[in-house]
Structures are given as C-alpha cells and as structure tokens.
Amino acid sequence: MGDAARAEVVCTYHLEGKPLMKVASITWQDKIERAEFLSSQNNAAGGVLRFYVKILQFQQEVQTRLSATSDDVLQLVPIVPEFLDLLAHAGTPRMKEMVVAATELDWSTELNSYWSERANQEYTRLSFIALTMLQPFARLLADNAPNTERLINPRCPYCGCKPQLGVLRPEGDGGKRFLLCSLCGTEWEYRRVICPNCEESDKEKLPVFKSEEAAYIKLAACDTCHTYLKCIDLSINGHAIPEIDDVASLPISLWMVDKGFQPTHFNLFGF
Numbered sequence: 001m002g003d004a005a006r007a008e009v010v011c012t013y014h015l016e017g018k019p020l021m022k023v024a025s026i027t028w029q030d031k032i033e034r035a036e037f038l039s040s041q042n043n044a045a046g047g048v049l050r051f052y053v054k055i056l057q058f059q060q061e062v063q064t065r066l067s068a069t070s071d072d073v074l075q076l077v078p079i080v081p082e083f084l085d086l087l088a089h090a091g092t093p094r095m096k097e098m099v100v101a102a103t104e105l106d107w108s109t110e111l112n113s114y115w116s117e118r119a120n121q122e123y124t125r126l127s128f129i130a131l132t133m134l135q136p137f138a139r140l141l142a143d144n145a146p147n148t149e150r151l152i153n154p155r156c157p158y159c160g161c162k163p164q165l166g167v168l169r170p171e172g173d174g175g176k177r178f179l180l181c182s183l184c185g186t187e188w189e190y191r192r193v194i195c196p197n198c199e200e201s202d203k204e205k206l207p208v209f210k211s212e213e214a215a216y217i218k219l220a221a222c223d224t225c226h227t228y229l230k231c232i233d234l235s236i237n238g239h240a241i242p243e244i245d246d247v248a249s250l251p252i253s254l255w256m257v258d259k260g261f262q263p264t265h266f267n268l269f270g271f
C-alpha cells in the first residue's frame with residue numbers, strides 16, 4: 001500500500017474528530033500485497049505467508065459472492081468444497097489429511113455451530129477451514145453494521161469474539177490502543193495498561209516485551225493470567241497491516257510461548 005492510500009485510512013478513521021469503532025478501509029487486496037511483500041523479505045515465515053496469499057485471495061473471492069444484507073451462514077456451504085479443493089492442492093500434508101476428514105462432514109451443521117459458539121471457540125483441527133470461510137462473512141456483516149459508540153470492553157462489540165491483536169495508533173503526543181477482532185476484523189478502542197484477557201490493571205504485573213528485529217511489534221504480557229497480546233505499533237511502521245504482520249512474525253509468537261505466555265486469542269493459523 002502506498003503512502004497516499006495509508007493517509008486515506010487515517011483520515012477515514014478520524015472522521016468528524018470522533019474515533020470510529022471500526023476500520024473497514026483495509027481491503028483484501030491490501031492484505032494480499034502486504035503478505036506478498038513480506039514473503040519476499042527472506043522471512044522465517046516466508047512459506048506460511050506464500051500459502052496465506054492463496055487463502056486471502058480465496059477469502060477475497062468468497063466475499064464477492066456473499067450477500068451484504070444476509071446473516072445466513074448457510075450461503076457459505078456451497079463454497080466449502082472449492083476451499084477443500086484448494087487445500088488438497090496447496091496445503092501441507094497435514095492439511096491434506098484434514099481435507100479427507102472434512103469432506104465427510106455436514107458443513108451446514110459445522111458452520112452453524114462454529115458461528116453460534118464463536119465467542120468461546122477453542123482452536124481445533126477444523127478451525128482453519130471454519131475461520132477461512134467465516135472471516136469474509138463476518139467482515140461483510142461488520143462492515144455494513146452501523147457504527148456504535150466506543151465501548152470499554154475486551155470483547156468485540158460486534159461479534160463478541162476475543163481480540164487477536166492490539167493496534168497502536170499515533171494520536172496527539174502519545175498513542176491509543178485498539179483491539180482487533182479475530183473473526184470480523186472490527187477494531188475498538190481499549191485502554192493501554194490493562195490485560196484484555198483477565199482485566200488485570202496493575203502495571204507491575206503487565207510486562208511489555210519488545211523484539212529486537214521488529215521494533216514495531218510489542219508484546220503486552222500479563223503475569224496474572226499468563227497470556228500476551230501482540231501489538232502492532234503503526235506509529236513506528238505505518239506500512240504494517242496487523243493481521244499479515246502477525247503471521248510474518250511467527251518466531252516472536254513462538255518466543256512468547258517459550259516464555260510461558262499463551263496468545264489472548266489464536267489467529268487463523270492457530271498461533
């Protein structure tokens with residue numbers, strides 16, 4: 001994404017001087033381009049990112065085939081076999097095994113149950129398929145939902161899921177932290193010094209780790225519940241697209257798990 005496009009995102013965000021609840025300006029195409037760029041940077045996550053490009057292209061296509069006004073999850077069902085085909089050709093050997101099992105399932109039931117229990121889902125073998133299908137569906141619904149006032153809540157104000165990432169945006173002399181929903185892509189403002197998992201607010205119990213390789217990635221950990229939230233600081237790197245840079249920084253996620261912290265919520269790939 002060029003600087004002009006990025007500036008437009010920021011302007012949209014500050015429309016009428018009032019922070020909006022969501023940022024819908026980052027398109028699938030922006031994400032694809034960022035993933036292609038990062039995969040070419042000789043990154044330890046290069047293989048995952050090249051695969052992610054194919055997933056994002058598929059999700060982009062799915063979204064064009066959905067009705068913007070229907071919240072019926074069953075419209076995804078006829079598209080599932082196409083995704084299983086993609087995985088059978090481009091997936092890892094483990095994914096190919098998963099496809100064999102997934103072909104036998106009733107996806108009306110699977111998608112309905114994942115959607116209705118989305119707020120408390122654990123990451124399972126089939127989550128990758130369910131999430132790939134449901135993300136464009138949820139994002140389309142969230143994009144078309146009316147903006148609501150800021151809520152001080154660690155759960156997505158639109159769909160109720162836990163946040164996958166924090167996003168730090170420059171504002172005045174400091175910065176504000178937003179949480180990014182793992183499913184529908186909604187962003188909402190949330191205080192900086194508080195754990196979004198257990199709401200611990202004692203600064204002494206909330207260490208922040210930084211990566212030497214990528215200064216714009218900060219890890220907000222919590223000694224009380226042993227989780228961490230990866231935060232993408234856009235005041236340091238304005239070109240970052242949080243969900244993509246999250247996957248590109250897989251080694252940092254593994255490093256945090258080694259230190260004894262689990263992510264607040266899993267991403268599409270389960271880390």
Ligand SMILES: [Zn+2]
Binds near residue numbers: 156157160181183
């Ligand atoms: Zn959401």
Ligand SMILES: [Zn+2]
Binds near residue numbers: 199
């Ligand atoms: Zn906590």
